Amino acid sequence: MQNPVEHILIVDDDPSNIFLLEELLDLEGYQLQAASSGEQALSLAAQMHPDLILLDIMMPGMDGYEVCRRLREDEVLQGVPIIFLTALDDDDSRLKALDLMGDDYITKPIDTELLLTKISSILRLSRLRQNKARQQLEERSQKQLSAAWTINENLSEKFHLFVPEQYLRRIAPQGLDSIQLGNGIEEELTILFCDIRDFTEIAENQAAQETFAWLNVFFTQMSEAISSHHGFIDKFLGDAIMAVFDRPHHHSADALQAAVIMRQRLQEFNQNCQALGLQEPIKIGIGLHTGVGILGTLGGDRRMDSTVIGDVVNTAARIEGLTKVYGCTAIASKAVIDAIQQQYPDPDYFLLRCIDFAIPRGKQKGIYLYEILGTQEQVLDPGIVQTKDIFEQGLQALNQQQFQSAIDYFQEVLHQNPTDSVSPIHLQASRKKLISSYF
Known part of the structure; x- marks a missing residue:
């Protein structure tokens, strides 16, 4: 038609x-x-x-x-x-x-x-969104008429603050009575971990109520960035967030876009940090990984919880930990980048640079890591973007054991952008390998 x-x-x-x-x-x-x-x-x-x-x-x-x-x-x-x-x-x-x-x-x-x-x-x-909304409205009306799905009638909106609707669709397909331990669906998705740097030190120098207040402001801004890109919070882990992106054929791009907006929201948050009782701007680390996981219920007969299980979760958490090693704010695995090549109409829209091939702690296989620098419309790290080509030439030279060339490239990166946190790591490694090659 x-x-x-x-x-x-x-x-x-x-x-x-x-x-x-x-x-x-x-x-x-x-x-x-x-x-x-x-x-x-x-x-x-x-x-x-x-x-x-x-x-x-x-x-x-x-x-x-x-x-x-x-x-x-x-x-x-x-x-x-x-x-x-x-x-x-x-x-x-x-x-x-x-x-x-x-x-x-x-x-x-x-x-x-x-x-x-x-x-x-x-x-x-x-048009797609309008059709989808119309379809969802019709489906919801049919379920209400048949009384097979009564969550919206039996529970207040507060319930959805504790159990995201994405979980309810999977663990309670026929209503609350259908929830059982072990209900779950295996599917491909993207996991995002976000952690606040030096949180313990910050909390030690504040009253608990002060920490509680600014932490809720921070979580609200991060949650909005996630939900506005079709993700949902799986859980808050003290000072950290675990988020899930499950939109078919779009979840990797959704997660990457959310990470960019989270970095932008962090800048806005830090502009008002002193008014929130913080002495210094806070820093965060964000890790993303795409893979297969099971969304479902886990626990025991008397207490269960909705969550995601799978290697995709562990790997995303390890990648977030590597942001400390490389001094980066946000890192994604190659699995995320590969999925975007298929999921996103303009894969070059995102600004990324490959920073290393590493084996995350507790893992046996290495993965390529990419630093998230923004988008074509929203450049978050102009200095890094400007020296991206030189950096990647240095990384290629290092991998090809052309150590002196690698040294020259990384020195040039630091000459143009002294704040680059990754180049010193590879510069030191290149120098050590160049010395070792003479013996």
């Missing part, structure tokens, strides 16, 4: 920009409406309920950021996809747009092919 005509609202104070966009999009068969100010945009959006909004930022009076903020607060319009079209080409502007939950950010002059592709992609994704 052919899709209905989709309505796009163009918001720009420059009539020439509106004219060009209307000429371009009219050829694609979209129904168009234009607004030349933020106030007019909000009024038209309330009337037409557009399927997508193309939004300029720099406008007299109400700017695009304020328009986006108000739309996201509107219960009816908050789900409308928004693409920012702007001449602002700096990271702060991009981050602000992402923080306001803009769906994409394109800078002027506009690449028309890129714009059309992104509009088409976002609209398709919006």
